Amino acid sequence: MRPDGTVTVLAGGVGAARFLAGLVEAMDPTHITAVVNTGDDTRLHGLHISPDLDTVTYTLAGAIDPERGWGLRSETWDAMEALDRYAAVRPARSGAAASWFRLGDRDLATHLYRTHRLGEGASLSDVTAEIAQAWGLPLTLRPMTDDRVETLVDLAGGDEVGFQEYFVHLRHDVAIRGVRFSGVDEARPAPGVLGALDDAGVIVIAPSNPIVSIGPILAVDAIARVLQRRREDVVAISPIVGGRALKGPADRMLGELGLPVSVAGVARGYRDVAATLVIDREDEALVAAVEAEGLHCVVTDTVMRDVTVATSLALTTLGVVA
């Protein structure tokens, strides 16, 4: 990559946010665009909630709660506690919804603002830019699309549920047999997304869940086509280390969908859109398995304990396309 080059990152939630926190230390952050998954956006209590956008925003603002990995640090929970009064009257599905998806008081402001602006007719792109500006983020954040895409999880038990129902309410502790992205066939990339992918010196697929975080982004056909065309400049980072997801259900999802639960499974998932996979030293023995899928393999430290590791990972990733 040229030193003044631009980088575009396909991003999910926590893993992507940590990578981006390293990337902004590794290069001029004004040359970074993050294209963020919106497949797990949801409406709750009438509010439009964009979990991955918020996780990226709060992390880059240094405001994320470091233990939970989502929501704001030093958060208060008065609204949620007050909701319990109503959940007690109606403990059924809606009451449950009131409690299983926790919204902190300060975090609520983000959802109130977003919902208000969308109600005024602003696009999700516009609102995302405004929220990023409010938090002083130096990079460009874009939702993958301004259209409605909804990740739906087909449970092995037979029910199809929304992503948050699966992820938060069921704690991703149930077997699945499929995932689909409702609305994605009609979804257009958000303004600026294709340009950012076309112009980038390097395109990075962040260490996010390949199926439900990166999957929805790649399911937007025009985005996938750019990556296929630019495959040599696309570097993915494996979210699987030692056969386990660092966070969330990526490992069991890979297995349940018939892919190897390892960096080889990640490589297979990305082989059409990425030429290189970055894996952790713990998986050094699997370099050949990754290469067997048709990808170059780079080995480094990928477990982002702190921003120093994340910065080093970012520099290594950028160095792939030199």
Next chain:
Amino acid sequence: MRPDGTVTVLAGGVGAARFLAGLVEAMDPTHITAVVNTGDDTRLHGLHISPDLDTVTYTLAGAIDPERGWGLRSETWDAMEALDRYAAVRPARSGAAASWFRLGDRDLATHLYRTHRLGEGASLSDVTAEIAQAWGLPLTLRPMTDDRVETLVDLAGGDEVGFQEYFVHLRHDVAIRGVRFSGVDEARPAPGVLGALDDAGVIVIAPSNPIVSIGPILAVDAIARVLQRRREDVVAISPIVGGRALKGPADRMLGELGLPVSVAGVARGYRDVAATLVIDREDEALVAAVEAEGLHCVVTDTVMRDVTVATSLALTTLGVVA
């Protein structure tokens, strides 16, 4: 009124809430139905807000903030403070909306719950009953209608604005030339409202703003017709004392709409639907003016400094129809 009789109260916000707090001390509260104005309901940040229903609920639950007269006591404001971050980026109309309508964190839970249930297809009546149950209210609360009615204020300057814009944002500090209730022609009384009015031993019009609190209720045609038919059993309490509204803009609104700014103006507004007006001792000299409008006039203490005065006022009001 028979001692086991039932009472139905047409109610706005603060004045009605205080009266009801006295009424529940004066009689078996399970025999009380309050029919509450929803003309100043609004959507803000995607949330359905019912200010008068909430003021009545919180007051009867002993949870109202006594200084403000709205919202919850010991409230926290973390969500609103966090909204300021976004208002700073967009200080225009939407940013302003974020700050001029203050929603406390615990109060937000009520709006979240209501919005969530309405989104599930519940009626406002159902949700109102659930919220009343959650707060342990002993009486029956009903919205005047489950349909959408919107109080719009025609400003002397030429603009027509929503009630909250006039009341909260402009602090009702501007001249008006009219009020209308959008949607009221199609609005049906909420379930149980007509029955409660038909069956009541006494119908009370609470000391609320005649134009924008009681006005929308009486603009529901079927409700007005019951009151006209039962006029002899309808007792109104004047919210005007000594030519001034105890709270809010009822006084200047009366004047701007061409009515006397006094108990006589209140009497004129209610003469088709109420046979009796209860006025404060301060207005004793205006008994003849009230009677000239065709109403009986009862003089007592109407300024509800505390629940003792409110209870006494309630007993006097009930005693009118004996």
